[in-house]
Amino acid sequence: MASTSGANSGEGEPEPLQHPPAEDSEPVDPPPTSREAEPAPVLKLPAALHALAWSTGAAVFLGLATSLGMARTNGVYGALGLTALTPPAIDQSQTIFGVFITLQIILMCIAISVIGRGLYLGSQWGIRNLSRREIPALPQRIRQRLWWFAIALLIADAVLVNAGIMELAKSAENLLFKSTSEIGDIWTHVVFEDDHSTVTNYDLLFYLSVTVFVWLSWWLAKYRFKWLVPRIAFTTYAVAQVAGMMLGFAHLHGIAGTVEDYPVVAFSGVTEIGQHVLPFLLGQDDKTFAILILQLSNQNDSVQTRYVLYLPRTELKWMTVLKFMPLYQMSKIDDLKKLAEQVQKSSQ
Numbered sequence: 001m002a003s004t005s006g007a008n009s010g011e012g013e014p015e016p017l018q019h020p021p022a023e024d025s026e027p028v029d030p031p032p033t034s035r036e037a038e039p040a041p042v043l044k045l046p047a048a049l050h051a052l053a054w055s056t057g058a059a060v061f062l063g064l065a066t067s068l069g070m071a072r073t074n075g076v077y078g079a080l081g082l083t084a085l086t087p088p089a090i091d092q093s094q095t096i097f098g099v100f101i102t103l104q105i106i107l108m109c110i111a112i113s114v115i116g117r118g119l120y121l122g123s124q125w126g127i128r129n130l131s132r133r134e135i136p137a138l139p140q141r142i143r144q145r146l147w148w149f150a151i152a153l154l155i156a157d158a159v160l161v162n163a164g165i166m167e168l169a170k171s172a173e174n175l176l177f178k179s180t181s182e183i184g185d186i187w188t189h190v191v192f193e194d195d196h197s198t199v200t201n202y203d204l205l206f207y208l209s210v211t212v213f214v215w216l217s218w219w220l221a222k223y224r225f226k227w228l229v230p231r232i233a234f235t236t237y238a239v240a241q242v243a244g245m246m247l248g249f250a251h252l253h254g255i256a257g258t259v260e261d262y263p264v265v266a267f268s269g270v271t272e273i274g275q276h277v278l279p280f281l282l283g284q285d286d287k288t289f290a291i292l293i294l295q296l297s298n299q300n301d302s303v304q305t306r307y308v309l310y311l312p313r314t315e316l317k318w319m320t321v322l323k324f325m326p327l328y329q330m331s332k333i334d335d336l337k338k339l340a341e342q343v344q345k346s347s348q
Contacts, residue, residue, distance in 0.1 A: 061102070062095060062099075064098065064102065064243060064246070065095050065096075065097075065098025065099045065102055066090055066094055066095045066098055067098065067247060068094075068097065068098035068101055068102065068246060068247060068250040069090075069093065069094025069095055069096070069097040069098040069250070070087075070090065070094055071247045071248075071250040071251045071254065072094070072097055072101075072250045072251065072253055072254035072257070073087060073088060073094065073254060074087070074251060074254065075169070075172075075250070075251040075252060075253065075254025075255040075257075076254040076255070076257060076258055076283075077283070078169075078172070078173050078174070078254075078255070079172055079173070079174070079175040079176060079254070079255040079258045080175075080176050080258060080282050080283070080290075080292075080308075080327075081174045081176060081177060081308060082282060082283050082290050082308070084288065084290070084308075084310050085283055085284070085285050085288060085290050085310075086285040086286070086287075088285070097250075098250070101246070101249070101250055101253065102246070105207065105210065105246060105249070108204075108207040109207055109210055109211040109214065112207055112208055112211045113211055113215070116211075147220060147223075147224045150216050150219060150220055150224075151220065153212070153216060154213060154216045154217065154220070157209055157212055157213045157216070158213060158241055158245075160209070161206070161209045161210075161213075161245055161248075162244070162245070162248070165245070165248035165249070165251070165252060166248075168186065168187070168252055168255075169248070169251055169252060169255070171183055171184050171186075171187060172187055172252075172255045175187065175191075175255060175258065176258070176292070176306075176327060176328075177306065186198065186202075187255075190256055190259065191259055191328045192328065199256050206245075206249055209245075210242060210245055210246075213238070213241070213242065213245075214238075214242065217234070217235075217238035220234065221234055221235050221238070258327065258328075259326060259327075259328060260326070261324035261325055261326055262280045262281065262282065262292075262324065262325065262326070262327055263280065263281045263321040263322075263323070263324055264278065264279065264280055264321070264322045264323045264324070264325055264339060264343070265279055265280070265281045265291070265319050265320065265321055265322065265343075266279070266319070266320050266322055266342075266343045266346035267279070267291075267311075267316055267318065267319040267320070268316060268317040268318050268319075269315070269316075269317075270343060270344070271344060273293060273309075274295065275340075275344065276295065276296040276340045276341075277293060277294070277295060277296070277340055277343065277344075278293075278294040278296060278339060278340045278343065279291045279292065279293055279294075279309075279343065280292040280294070280325070280327060281319075281321075282308065286313075287312060287313060288310050288311065288312055288313065289310070289311045289312075289313065289316060289319075290308055290309075290310055291308070291309045291310075291311055292306060292307075292308055292309075292327070293306065293307055293308070293309050294306050296340055320346060322339070322342060322343065322346065323339065
């Protein structure tokens with residue numbers, strides 16, 4: 001027994017037999033080595049809070065949509081100078097408009113992103129296959145400072161968009177009562193163009209600016225702000241900035257919407273205002289009608305004056321709509337005078 005143990009100790013211990021794993025046993029992952037990077041912890045909500053999170057998100061979305069509808073209404077009232085009317089109460093039409101314009105912005109930003117990604121991949125493919133060369137990587141010095149360029153571009157984007165919205169909104173205040181020299185070239189094109197090409201071009205410019213801002217914000221929040229508190233603060237700023245852009249966009253859309261046709265009306269007591277009068281119904285609330293009065297000149301072919309008449313509902317016996325016409329693009333003065341005579345005859 002001693003010699004046997006001595007022989008075994010000299011030759012070394014025999015290797016244990018390797019039994020093949022059972023077919024039904026599950027494979028066991030090898031333990032992570034020190035070279036493998038551990039995944040970053042992910043914050044997960046408990047299952048009980050998922051429904052609350054969805055409800056909160058839906059409420060925030062509907063609140064934003066309603067705010068966009070209210071911003072559009074404020075744009076309409078500001079352009080037409082309806083300062084004495086009570087703004088309409090929050091209703092479904094404002095929320096529906098807000099949902100529509102929110103989905104429109106989202107879909108256009110997605111389309112621009114897809115087109116931009118396609119152009120990027122296509123240019124890479126063309127360089128590699130036509131020039132037979134690999135695209136050189138950016139130097140390390142430039143890559144280390146790339147986030148400074150992203151922040152500068154992000155700030156410039158936000159400043160230009162907000163400044164443009166504020167300038168356009170300011171010049172369009174009381175748009176109905178200003179001359180073309182007062183409202184500027186942009187609103188002049190918006191008012192007098194039939195194809196609405198200026199509105200379309202500026203809409204596309206806004207969509208492009210929002211897309212660039214969103215992608216830059218996402219890139220900075222993911223790769224630059226790695227600590228939780230700075231990332232939350234920056235994300236909050238980016239979301240608030242995009243919401244502000246959308247509110248300004250809805251306000252400008254309300255102003256541009258005043259180029260639509262408005263009803264020419266005849267009502268009780270219009271003959272007391274004067275002859276050659278052309279009244280347009282601009283808006284109303286529960287107590288008052290807002291009626292635009294165009295006083296046509298008898299001596300020359302022009303509109304002598306225009307003003308808004310606020311007529312209480314209690315003093316109005318009847319009102320009828322004669323025709324729909326645009327407020328800005330007036331036809332020939334002879335046609336307007338004939339329409340004014342029709343208003344006088346309808347009121348007798």
